[in-house]
Amino acid sequence: MGVARRIIPCLDINAGRVVKGVQFVDIRDAGDPVEIARRYDRAGADELTFLDITASHEERETLVHTVEAVASEVFIPLTVGGGIRSVADVRRMLNAGADKVSINTAAIHEPSLVSDAAARFGSQCIVVAVDAKRSGGTESDPRWEVFTHGGRQPTGLDAVEWARRMADAGAGELLVTSMDRDGTRIGFDNALNRTISEQAGVPLIASGGVGNLQHLVDGVIDGQADAVLAASIFHFGEHTIAEAKAYMADAGIEVR
Amino acid sequence: MIAIIDYGMGNLRSVERALTHVGATSVQVTDDPAVIDAADRVVFPGQGAVRDCMSALHRYELVDVLGRVMQDRPFLGICMGMQALMTRSEENDGVEALGYFAGTVRHFRTLTGGSPRLKIPHMGWNRLSQTRAHPLFAGIDPGTRFYFVHSYYVEPADNAIVQGESDYGAAFAAAIGAANVFATQFHPEKSQAPGLRLLKNFIAWDGEPCN
Numbered sequence: 001m002g003v004a005r006r007i008i009p010c011l012d013i014n015a016g017r018v019v020k021g022v023q024f025v026d027i028r029d030a031g032d033p034v035e036i037a038r039r040y041d042r043a044g045a046d047e048l049t050f051l052d053i054t055a056s057h058e059e060r061e062t063l064v065h066t067v068e069a070v071a072s073e074v075f076i077p078l079t080v081g082g083g084i085r086s087v088a089d090v091r092r093m094l095n096a097g098a099d100k101v102s103i104n105t106a107a108i109h110e111p112s113l114v115s116d117a118a119a120r121f122g123s124q125c126i127v128v129a130v131d132a133k134r135s136g137g138t139e140s141d142p143r144w145e146v147f148t149h150g151g152r153q154p155t156g157l158d159a160v161e162w163a164r165r166m167a168d169a170g171a172g173e174l175l176v177t178s179m180d181r182d183g184t185r186i187g188f189d190n191a192l193n194r195t196i197s198e199q200a201g202v203p204l205i206a207s208g209g210v211g212n213l214q215h216l217v218d219g220v221i222d223g224q225a226d227a228v229l230a231a232s233i234f235h236f237g238e239h240t241i242a243e244a245k246a247y248m249a250d251a252g253i254e255v256r
Numbered sequence: 257m258i259a260i261i262d263y264g265m266g267n268l269r270s271v272e273r274a275l276t277h278v279g280a281t282s283v284q285v286t287d288d289p290a291v292i293d294a295a296d297r298v299v300f301p302g303q304g305a306v307r308d309c310m311s312a313l314h315r316y317e318l319v320d321v322l323g324r325v326m327q328d329r330p331f332l333g334i335c336m337g338m339q340a341l342m343t344r345s346e347e348n349d350g351v352e353a354l355g356y357f358a359g360t361v362r363h364f365r366t367l368t369g370g371s372p373r374l375k376i377p378h379m380g381w382n383r384l385s386q387t388r389a390h391p392l393f394a395g396i397d398p399g400t401r402f403y404f405v406h407s408y409y410v411e412p413a414d415n416a417i418v419q420g421e422s423d424y425g426a427a428f429a430a431a432i433g434a435a436n437v438f439a440t441q442f443h444p445e446k447s448q449a450p451g452l453r454l455l456k457n458f459i460a461w462d463g464e465p466c467n
Contacts, residue, residue: 003382003404004401075274075446075448076446077446120304124377124379124406172377202376202377203377203379226379
């Protein structure tokens with residue numbers, strides 16, 4: 001097939017700093033996004049995702065400067081998500097140096113934002129984040145619902161149907177996070193990812209639940225993910241990107 | 257001075273930063289035909305849809321100056337900046353492009369036969385097989401992976417311009433070139449060390465197709 005499955009470390013950013021802990025052994029300042037991004041870039045990460053977890057307007061301005069600083073040092077694709085609410089927000093992040101923006105809650109409140117942004121900047125830079133939780137269905141025929149606000153607010157939308165609709169609207173990629181698995185370290189919800197991957201027709205990034213390297217393999221083989229996103233297994237030095245790639249290659253997965 | 261053509265589309269700063277990183281001392285992102293005319297080398301990047309690209313080139317009155325600089329100095333097209341060099345594109349129900357190279361830009365469905373296992377856009381790191389020796393490939397191993405993101409691909413009328421191929425369902429032209437013009441479907445500015453090497457080769461290139 002040719003194209004390699006991607007490994008994407010995800011960094012949570014608050015007020016210009018990486019938060020939730022990133023502890024490379026020999027990094028002096030564990031909170032500096034530029035230094036951490038540069039390290040992942042050199043270590044063989046295929047892309048980077050910044051998730052803005054701030055709320056205030058002032059802090060968002062800081063994020064623009066952070067993205068600018070990182071984009072000067074990092075020569076792999078950079079996705080910025082969190083708080084993107086308008087075409088103007090998309091433009092601001094792209095101008096700062098982001099290659100893609102991830103749209104989540106705003107897409108639910110205003111689905112035309114995805115088609116407008118894709119028409120304006122191209123599908124290649126529009127990622128739609130789908131936060132899904134099991135809801136109804138049966139064990140053999142599960143259903144998932146889209147949630148917002150970190151999994152607290154139900155929307156009534158079927159996650160698979162929603163993902164397909166967003167791909168049709170112009171999303172070039174889907175970032176699918178299982179709210180059931182997020183933070184559990186028991187692996188991706190591969191049934192969720194596989195169902196969406198088979199139906200949406202655009203690349204899928206699996207997210208939520210990675211605890212070990214086998215989970216990355218399962219995400220690709222069982223979940224049919226085109227890319228796997230992980231945070232803690234890399235941030236705390238448990239595994240390097242190179243180890244993850246070697247492990248995936250041993251399982252027969254094409255990696256860079 | 258290297259001119260990066262700004263016609264209001266795409267992540268131009270990434271290209272500027274990458275060129276600066278590999279040692280370019282003077283880079284200008286510009287939509288001014290006079291500045292482009294005065295440049296020693298020209299980079300034509302771009303993303304998005306071809307209709308917007310072509311109408312922006314006309315609106316900014318850049319078509320003539322592009323035609324001139326493609327005659328006589330090192331010229332690098334990237335992604336949409338490669339597709340726009342062809343005769344026409346099937347995107348947006350058919351758009352006439354610059355016509356520097358004979359050939360058509362087609363949707364990946366044409367190549368993959370609509371196989372649902374092949375996602376569109378073609379996104380990620382794919383191998384580039386170097387079909388010809390070219391100064392821009394100096395120091396880059398055959399089969400090295402570069403970063404791609406596109407839904408349309410270039411089908412040249414003459415295979416002699418194909419410099420590199422990649423495979424996504426079937427082989428397609430990932431790099432083309434003739435004389436002082438070179439163009440890549442992948443993004444060297446987003447392809448880490450090998451991409452930076454290609455850009456470094458570009459800023460040292462005298463515009464001759466072979467060493």
